[in-house]
Amino acid sequence: SQTIHQWPATLVQPVGSPLSLECTVEGTSNPNLYWYRQAAGRGLQLLFYSVGIGQISSEVPQNLSASRPQDRQFILSSKKLLLSDSGFYLCAWGGSTEAFFGQGTRLTVV
Amino acid sequence: QKEVEQDPGPLSVPEGAIVSLNCTYSNSAFQYFMWYRQYSRKGPELLMYTYSSGNKEDGRFTAQVDKSSKYISLFIRDSQPSDSVTYLCAMSVGNYQLIWGAGTKLIIKP
Numbered sequence: 001s002q003t004i005h006q007w008p009a010t011l012v013q014p015v016g017s018p019l020s021l022e023c024t025v026e027g028t029s030n031p032n033l034y035w036y037r038q039a040a041g042r043g044l045q046l047l048f049y050s051v052g053i054g055q056i057s058s059e060v061p062q063n064l065s066a067s068r069p070q071d072r073q074f075i076l077s078s079k080k081l082l083l084s085d086s087g088f089y090l091c092a093w094g095g096s097t098e099a100f101f102g103q104g105t106r107l108t109v110v
Numbered sequence: 111q112k113e114v115e116q117d118p119g120p121l122s123v124p125e126g127a128i129v130s131l132n133c134t135y136s137n138s139a140f141q142y143f144m145w146y147r148q149y150s151r152k153g154p155e156l157l158m159y160t161y162s163s164g165n166k167e168d169g170r171f172t173a174q175v176d177k178s179s180k181y182i183s184l185f186i187r188d189s190q191p192s193d194s195v196t197y198l199c200a201m202s203v204g205n206y207q208l209i210w211g212a213g214t215k216l217i218i219k220p
Contacts, residue, residue, distance in 0.1 A: 006153075032206060043114070043198065043210035044154075051206070059207075090153050097142040097161075097202050101153030 002027035006091045006102030013109055019078040021105050023091030026072065031093040033074040035066055038088040050074060081109045113137055116199055116211025124219050129186040133199035133211045136180065140201040143175050145184045148196045148213065158184065189218045
C-alpha cells in the first residue's frame with residue numbers, strides 16, 4: 001500500500017532563516033505530488049505540484065520554491081522566511097480526482 | 111465569490127442525530143466531488159468520493175451531489191462523539207487541481 005512521509009511535524013524558525021521540508025512517498029511510482037498550505041479556519045491553498053522529476057508548477061508566486069530531485073521525493077524550500085510564511089504545510093500525492101496527505105508540518109516563523 | 115463555499119461552523123448537534131454538512135460551488139464543470147475529514151494537527155483523510163451526480167453510501171455516511179443546484183452534502187447517521195472533527199469538501203474538473211472548501215468543524219455533544 002502507498003504511504004507518504006512528511007517531516008518534521010513542527011518547526012519554529014526565526015525570520016530570515018532558510019527552510020527545507022521534505023516529503024517522500026512509498027508504494028507507488030511516478031505519482032503527482034503536491035504542496036499545500038492551510039491557514040487556520042481556511043481551506044487548502046495549492047502552492048506547488050509536480051507530475052515528474054524536475055517538473056514543478058507554481059500556483060502562487062511567493063517566498064517559497066519546490067524541487068523534485070527523485071521520483072518519490074518532494075521538497076519545499078525558502079531562502080529567507082517571512083512571518084507570513086507561518087502555517088500548516090501539507091504534502092500530498094494523488095491524481096486529478098483524489099489526494100492523499102502526509103501528516104503535515106506546523107511552521108511558526110518568529 | 112469563492113469557487114467553493116462551505117460554512118466553517120462550528121456545527122453542534124446531539125449524539126445520535128443526523129448530521130448534514132454542505133458545500134455549494136459555482137463552476138458547473140466540476141465532475142469529481144470528495145469529502146475529507148481532518149483531525150486536529152493532522153492531514154486530511156479521504157472519506158467519500160463521488161463522480162458526477164447521485165448518492166453514495168458507506169456505513170453511516172452518505173454523500174449526495176446535486177449538480178443542477180451546484181450543491182453537495184455529506185450526511186452522517188447515528189452521529190457519535192468520535193465524529194467531532196473538521197470536514198472539508200473538495201471538487202475537481204478532472205485536471206491536476208482540487209478546489210477546497212474552508213472546512214466545517216463538527217461537534218457531537220454526548
